Amino acid sequence: MSKNQVCKNCGTENVSQSAWCEKCLTPFNTYQEEKTLQCPNCMHPNDYNLDHCEFCHEPLKPGQSE
Ligand SMILES: [Zn+2]
Ligand SMILES: [Zn+2]
Known part of the structure; x- marks a missing residue:
């Protein structure tokens, strides 16, 4: 089960389940968006x-x- 999150800001594919992009620190929509x-x-x-x-x-x- 890989749920890669692609940053909508910089396009970086984040492999971890972090709440924000590892590269540009844009928050993902996963949490309290x-x-x-x-x-x-x-x-x-x-x-x-x-x-x-x-x-x-x-x-x-x-x-x-x-
Ligand atoms: Zn990013
Ligand atoms: Zn009320």
Whole structure:
């Protein structure tokens, strides 16, 4: 099982499972690349683009006045 990761920045094929390119240190998408905003109220992971929790409608981004 070889899961070589090809760096999208420099094209280097990384043989290890490192979280970033061994050559240019560009992070791979393997770990927490998914941008989520966790609702402070119900802990529901929301899409980063959302302003309010899709579950309980709690505001996700501080400093937003409505
Ligand atoms: Zn690279
Ligand atoms: Zn919520």
